[in-house]
Amino acid sequence: MTKKVAIIGAGAVGMTVATYLKRHTDYDVLVFSSDTHTAYSQCGIPFVLEGIISDFPDLVISPPDTFIEMGIDLHLNTKVRQIDAGSKKVMSDSGVFEYDHLLIATGSTPFIPPIPGIDLGGVFTLHTLSDGMDIEAAINNNSKVVVIGANGIGIEVAASLARRGTDITLIENLPQVLPLTLDPDMASFIGQHLISMGIRVMTGTSVDSVNGQQRVESVSAGGETLPADIIIVTSGLKPLTSVAREAGYDIGPTGGIVTDERLRVSMNGEFQDNVYSGGECTQVFDLITGSPVISRLGSAARRMARVIGENLAGKETIYPPTLSPGVVVAGHLVAGSVGITSHTAKVHGINIISGSSKGYTRAGYYPGAKPLFIKLLFSKKRLVGAQVVSGEGVKERIDALSLAIGMGAKVDDLLGWETSYSPPVAMVIDPVTFAVEDAKNKMEGIA
Amino acid sequence: MTKKVAIIGAGAVGMTVATYLKRHTDYDVLVFSSDTHTAYSQCGIPFVLEGIISDFPDLVISPPDTFIEMGIDLHLNTKVRQIDAGSKKVMSDSGVFEYDHLLIATGSTPFIPPIPGIDLGGVFTLHTLSDGMDIEAAINNNSKVVVIGANGIGIEVAASLARRGTDITLIENLPQVLPLTLDPDMASFIGQHLISMGIRVMTGTSVDSVNGQQRVESVSAGGETLPADIIIVTSGLKPLTSVAREAGYDIGPTGGIVTDERLRVSMNGEFQDNVYSGGECTQVFDLITGSPVISRLGSAARRMARVIGENLAGKETIYPPTLSPGVVVAGHLVAGSVGITSHTAKVHGINIISGSSKGYTRAGYYPGAKPLFIKLLFSKKRLVGAQVVSGEGVKERIDALSLAIGMGAKVDDLLGWETSYSPPVAMVIDPVTFAVEDAKNKMEGIA
Numbered sequence: 001m002t003k004k005v006a007i008i009g010a011g012a013v014g015m016t017v018a019t020y021l022k023r024h025t026d027y028d029v030l031v032f033s034s035d036t037h038t039a040y041s042q043c044g045i046p047f048v049l050e051g052i053i054s055d056f057p058d059l060v061i062s063p064p065d066t067f068i069e070m071g072i073d074l075h076l077n078t079k080v081r082q083i084d085a086g087s088k089k090v091m092s093d094s095g096v097f098e099y100d101h102l103l104i105a106t107g108s109t110p111f112i113p114p115i116p117g118i119d120l121g122g123v124f125t126l127h128t129l130s131d132g133m134d135i136e137a138a139i140n141n142n143s144k145v146v147v148i149g150a151n152g153i154g155i156e157v158a159a160s161l162a163r164r165g166t167d168i169t170l171i172e173n174l175p176q177v178l179p180l181t182l183d184p185d186m187a188s189f190i191g192q193h194l195i196s197m198g199i200r201v202m203t204g205t206s207v208d209s210v211n212g213q214q215r216v217e218s219v220s221a222g223g224e225t226l227p228a229d230i231i232i233v234t235s236g237l238k239p240l241t242s243v244a245r246e247a248g249y250d251i252g253p254t255g256g257i258v259t260d261e262r263l264r265v266s267m268n269g270e271f272q273d274n275v276y277s278g279g280e281c282t283q284v285f286d287l288i289t290g291s292p293v294i295s296r297l298g299s300a301a302r303r304m305a306r307v308i309g310e311n312l313a314g315k316e317t318i319y320p321p322t323l324s325p326g327v328v329v330a331g332h333l334v335a336g337s338v339g340i341t342s343h344t345a346k347v348h349g350i351n352i353i354s355g356s357s358k359g360y361t362r363a364g365y366y367p368g369a370k371p372l373f374i375k376l377l378f379s380k381k382r383l384v385g386a387q388v389v390s391g392e393g394v395k396e397r398i399d400a401l402s403l404a405i406g407m408g409a410k411v412d413d414l415l416g417w418e419t420s421y422s423p424p425v426a427m428v429i430d431p432v433t434f435a436v437e438d439a440k441n442k443m444e445g446i447a
Numbered sequence: 448m449t450k451k452v453a454i455i456g457a458g459a460v461g462m463t464v465a466t467y468l469k470r471h472t473d474y475d476v477l478v479f480s481s482d483t484h485t486a487y488s489q490c491g492i493p494f495v496l497e498g499i500i501s502d503f504p505d506l507v508i509s510p511p512d513t514f515i516e517m518g519i520d521l522h523l524n525t526k527v528r529q530i531d532a533g534s535k536k537v538m539s540d541s542g543v544f545e546y547d548h549l550l551i552a553t554g555s556t557p558f559i560p561p562i563p564g565i566d567l568g569g570v571f572t573l574h575t576l577s578d579g580m581d582i583e584a585a586i587n588n589n590s591k592v593v594v595i596g597a598n599g600i601g602i603e604v605a606a607s608l609a610r611r612g613t614d615i616t617l618i619e620n621l622p623q624v625l626p627l628t629l630d631p632d633m634a635s636f637i638g639q640h641l642i643s644m645g646i647r648v649m650t651g652t653s654v655d656s657v658n659g660q661q662r663v664e665s666v667s668a669g670g671e672t673l674p675a676d677i678i679i680v681t682s683g684l685k686p687l688t689s690v691a692r693e694a695g696y697d698i699g700p701t702g703g704i705v706t707d708e709r710l711r712v713s714m715n716g717e718f719q720d721n722v723y724s725g726g727e728c729t730q731v732f733d734l735i736t737g738s739p740v741i742s743r744l745g746s747a748a749r750r751m752a753r754v755i756g757e758n759l760a761g762k763e764t765i766y767p768p769t770l771s772p773g774v775v776v777a778g779h780l781v782a783g784s785v786g787i788t789s790h791t792a793k794v795h796g797i798n799i800i801s802g803s804s805k806g807y808t809r810a811g812y813y814p815g816a817k818p819l820f821i822k823l824l825f826s827k828k829r830l831v832g833a834q835v836v837s838g839e840g841v842k843e844r845i846d847a848l849s850l851a852i853g854m855g856a857k858v859d860d861l862l863g864w865e866t867s868y869s870p871p872v873a874m875v876i877d878p879v880t881f882a883v884e885d886a887k888n889k890m891e892g893i894a
Contacts, residue, residue, distance in 0.1 A: 012875070044810060044870045052871075058812045156869075298875045299868040325867040334872055338865075363491060365505045395872040396843030399879075403847055403864050407854050417850045418785075420772035421746040422603075423491045424499075425781055425842040428459075428745050432846075 009105035012301035013279035015039035020309030045132040050160035083247035108237035108280035117210030154234035181337035256283030278304035287321040325402040336398035339385035355439025359431025363423035456552035459748035460726035462486035467756030492579040497607035530694035555684035555727035564657030597624040601681035628784035703730030725751035734768040772849040783845035786832035802886025806878025810870035
């Protein structure tokens with residue numbers, strides 16, 4: 001009899017695995033999701049709100065029909081209530097289904113900070129396509145918007161709405177924007193740019209209350225009362241694991257489902273051959289610190305899906321410890337980061353020597369050359385973190401540095417790095433070389 | 448007494464070393480050049496002709512005064528006639544000078560193919576700032592221009608002149624454009640793009656004669672007679688080594704001056720402690736094939752200058768075998784290459800398995816996403832060559848792949864490469880991953 005794979009979650013992991021299995025195996029594939037939509041680009045939502053992308057359906061990678069035509073048994077708007085690991089059954093709104101293999105890809109849900117008034121009308125999260133549509137319906141050119149939380153998605157939505165002319169205040173608890181991915185010196189370039197876009201940036205500021213009757217009218221923060229029609233809460237995400245937890249699967253210190261290097265789930269410390277987890281509900285390991293982490297990136301989701309698909313197909317593929325390189329687009333600037341920050345290094349007791357440089361993305365005399373800021377972090381001469389801010393060429397440089405960290409590059413490997421040049425696209429020597437030289441000089445006590 | 452360094456050549460190598468020595472040592476520094484200008488960006492000349500950069504002096508990195516103020520004894524418009532290695536003397540138009548250390552950085556001169564009529568008026572090379580100025584003075588909107596040679600500089604000048612509306616024919620002996628740096632399949636994207644810009648591209652075509660009385664009137668090529676007012680010869684460069692050769696220094700099979708890994712020059716097979724060579728007159732080694740090569744890139748020149756400067760300053764720095772990553776900008780496309788091509792592999796008897804992909808530079812739904820073509824060449828699972836063509840993000844990807852080759856990346860290292868993502872600047876998974884997977888599948892006999 002044909003074996004059955006039940007997949008809980010129709011996001012990037014769930015639908016990528018489902019598709020992979022239909023292409024490469026003869027499993028029966030069932031997918032359950034409480035969402036109305038199948039896999040779509042969450043990361044694209046700010047750019048629809050900006051108006052660069054015309055409509056939300058553009059973000060749907062493939063509509064449900066595509067998957068149904070592949071022969072995937074797709075249950076949308078369907079909550080999974082319970083997993084019975086013993087009898088291998090999923091209890092869902094659409095009935096009880098047996099499975100041979102299970103994939104838990106339930107994703108995450110926004111973390112809502114416990115602020116008085118946070119449940120008033122006009123307070124939105126920004127996580128699902130429906131969230132995006134709700135904000136779009138509520139917003140107009142006279143809206144006064146407060147964004148709470150200055151990590152990637154908060155920055156991107158603040159910048160996107162500012163570009164369409166909306167009045168924006170961005171409030172961040174910690175003393176800088178992008179606190180999880182950038183050092184303060186690199187973050188300040190982004191903070192200044194947001195200010196230059198007309199955004200009021202309040203870092204080191206906590207929100208005391210959200211005020212109003214039924215709908216939000218103002219926000220109290222930093223001793224001020226800020227008028228506000230719309231609040232967008234981007235204070236982080238928490239893994240959605242209640243069904244997994246209730247079924248007896250182990251949950252790690254990150255709040256994510258514990259997995260091994262094949263992304264198999266454990267029960268009482270024992271990894272289960274037939275149960276996998278992937279995506280934002282899943283705990284994996286950080287390459288530099290070795291600590292458990294949750295990788296929230298779409299790119300990580302796709303990589304995990306590949307590993308799970310191959311394992312289900314009988315190939316023992318592993319998901320190695322992750323670096324999670326990421327980029328954030330804020331107006332005319334892009335901020336990228338990979339590996340650890342100086343703060344993370346400190347928390348883990350890792351001694352860091354850093355090297356920085358400022359250069360340009362083209363020859364100095366070539367029109368349109370954009371300033372380029374690079375910061376590299378070394379531990380015992382090994383590259384462990386990199387941050388890049390510029391108007392262009394950030395994603396590709398972060399990718400290069402991700403490869404460098406992944407391959408264990410030392411400062412001398414990077415000194416020998418030959419870079420390419422043509423005036424419209426490069427400086428003669430890439431600024432990354434100057435950042436490496438700066439670090440090397442510090443190591444030798446020259447600088 | 449202060450030691451003297453004599454430098455022959457005021458290009459990227461000569462002036463970078465001179466500056467380095469003035470900053471870090473107390474040498475007396477003499478520089479001789481037959482040129483009127485000090486170091487300038489040769490690579491920028493096509494873009495001045497296009498009109499993107501307003502004037503030729505913009506390409507001069509630093510004018511002579513800057514160097515004179517540093518205390519460099521600068522002899523421009525001064526030919527060095529002879530080096531007396533025994534008595535350590537340079538005989539120049541401006542007199543005889545003793546030296547303790549010598550740097551030969553005489554550069555290269557355009558190779559002029561032996562075509563009947565090639566010495567007529569209206570035939571130009573494109574190598575020095577003066578060449579650029581001469582072309583600018585001769586050209587007008589009705590000019591019919593024939594460019595001979597479709598390597599980097601030929602492509603760039605053809606594209607630049609086409610953009611200002613000039614009638615251009617590009618003739619290349621070999622059956623494709625960019626024959627030294629791209630495989631035929633990758634070159635065809637550039638060839639087609641040049642055609643779409645209105646350039647007539649004649650590959651696999653040799654020029655039989657240049658015709659005219661005193662000035663060129665037409666070109667005979669491929670059985671046709673093409674009207675022409677201006678011919679730009681970009682058929683390659685040859686090292687300028689006559690002074691070095693006459694002084695007794697060894698010249699290698701490439702025509703370049705033989706050097707060791709510290710870029711010291713040899714005489715009768717013996718490397719000289721006090722004589723260096725760098726830049727386009729210098730023979731170095733290719734990292735992949737191990738063969739002697741000449742690196743013609745501005746970026747290589749600067750790296751060599753650094754090595755020579757440090758050695759002169761008493762630090763034993765080496766110039767490792769080179770990959771010479773390069774990018775060429777042709778209209779809206781950029782072509783990049785690093786390591787060896789399939790043709791070079793064949794010449795050296797290296798078996799290659801390649802992987803290719805087509806993707807985009809942004810999310811498919813994000814406006815302005817540009818097609819991106821990647822080809823990777825592997826030998827025994829090790830990356831040995833990479834080619835990228837797109838409208839953006841080429842230079843940085845080539846740099847990443849340059850680092851990968853330099854660090855000895857295997858196909859599995861590249862499969863584990865984590866890339867970053869945000870819709871305005873990336874696909875969820877970078878297309879490089881698909882090219883790696885394609886190669887891996889071929890290695891496993893799947894594709």
